[in-house]
Amino acid sequence: MAAFEKLVRQYDRQVFRIAQHIVQNREDAEDVVQDAFLKSYEKLDQFQGNSKFYTWLVRIAVNEALMRLRKRRTGRMVSIDEDVETEEGSMPRDLADWSPDPEALYGQSEMGDILRKTIQGLPPGFRVVFALRDVEGLSTEETAETLGLSIPAVKSRLLRARLQLRERLSRYFKRRESKQPQGGEK
């Protein structure tokens, strides 16, 4: 039990963050953290040493979080494939350059609100890929294994998640006196 407690202390923040990224609700995220650690404890004997404990735990947490999301939406199916077929996130439309130091434009708390609101608008299947790859720093291969997706699917979702976030953040961060960029489709 002491060894397991150490694992809880080591990974609780990451699991909470991933859960919040998916469910977008603090109470549900708390439940996901509890259920994910409990399930991992119950299934510890099934843990295969060939994958890292952390990625195994994340896989459990992601599944728990998607289940919570499904329950909250009263039976509507929610999967990591939901809403991923969108045109948004292909060729960028908002071409305005950003302020050289966009983080200086807002206070810490306001910045947190902007970032939460912006990522909330993404489909769950994009949010989770972005959270695992870019926030938690998992590799493309680990993200694919964790989510049960192919590597090209992870890459495609990651690109579109990044471009959608970039485009949505542009409304907050673009240069106040923007010049018109040259170029475009050639």
Added chain:
Amino acid sequence: MTCTEFLAQLDDMLDQDAAIPLRADLEEHLRNCEHCEITLSTTRKTIQIYRSHEIYELPEDLRERLHQAILAKCRKC
């Protein structure tokens, strides 16, 4: 190289793992296309901002409460 072709390689540029011959083509395109240069720099900044801000912090009191609850449930297993 067109902007669409550049965009298809954007992740490789961001992840710094483009093969060298391809990287030269990408950089050549960037030098002549402000549109793609802005797309690359602002997308890179997007990732950096999300990495550097803890938007879903786990407060210490909640953390302790969760630990107690998790360990209590595990002991009952």
